[in-house]
Amino acid sequence: MNHKIQQLDDIIRNSENIAFFTGAGISVASGIPDFRSIGGLNDEITKKGYSPEYILSSDYLESDPEGFIDFCHRYLLFADKKPNTVHQWIAELEKKHQSNGVITQNIDGLHSDAGSQNVDELHGTLNQFFCLHCQHKYTKHEVIQNHLRHCDKCGNPIRPDIVLYGEMLNQGTIFNALHKLKTADTLVVLGSSLIVQPAAGLISNFEGENLIIINKDTTPYDDDATLVINDDMVSAIDSLRKSQ
Structure with missing residues (x-):
């Protein structure tokens, strides 16, 4: 066994309360591209004269709610993407009461799909949508299956429960993450550059x-x-699981 995988195995076995922090890399491993890598997205944004940040901003949602929900359907809702072995490993350790849960920068909801219960989604989740007017809630499955763009209760546009540029992070989520x-x-940090703020700055609170x-x-x-593994995380965790 690779000596770094052996060291990882030893640390995990001897840990009683593990917290996980995940970034875009864990989603890329499930086939979900990084925002700026979505096929055709940058070309379309350029044609409209928008920046990537604006297309996912509260300003754009307010000015063109129809265009915003159309964008979500075209570029953000990946109905065919499933949790990978890393998501599953994290969920397993929580189920064994060896982990206090996961903090994630991702909005795809794959940690919950894998069975993790204690998930702090710093930037919200695409697994939930709600009406801009009456606040009626919908699941991602309902939105995709029924091609929902408007609330079937009041007819107003719906939006995903994600944190847009120009919106504040949920303070309850931040509090829970800090406690973890x-x-x-x-x-254990997986697939994050630890550069994006303010989420990455949370790491400094680990004691x-x-x-x-x-x-x-x-x-x-x-x-x-203590340990840095600059390698494909799926390969690393697959090697770890085979050794256990």
Whole structure:
């Protein structure tokens, strides 16, 4: 076994309260592209004269709610994407009461789909939609299956329960994430560059013994980590699971 996988195995086995922090990399492994890598998206945005940030902003939603929900259907709702082995591993450790849950920067809802119960979705989730007028809620499945763009109760546009540019992060979610970090003995970062703020700045609140970073590229926290694995996370976790 690779010595880094062996070290990872040893740390996980000896940890009693693991927190996970995940970024776009874990979703890419499930076939969900990074926002700026979505096929054809940048071309369409350029034609409209929009920036990527504007297309996912509260300003755009307010000015063109119809265009916004159309964008969601065309580019954000991946009905065929499923959790991968990393999502499943995280959910398994929570089920075994060895983890206090996961903090994620992702909006795809795959952690919940994999069975994780204690998920702090810093930027919200595409698994839930709601009406802009009457607040009636819909699941992603209902929205996709029925091609919903308007509320079937009042007829107004609906939106996903995600945090748009120009909106504040949910303070309850931040509080829960901070509690996870402060009480964990091990923090495992997966697929995050740890650059995007304010989410990445949460990492500095970790006070436990072991910081593990599994990411293809380097991060600003590598020097502080107990273990850094610059490799494909699916391969790394598959190797770990085979050894257990």
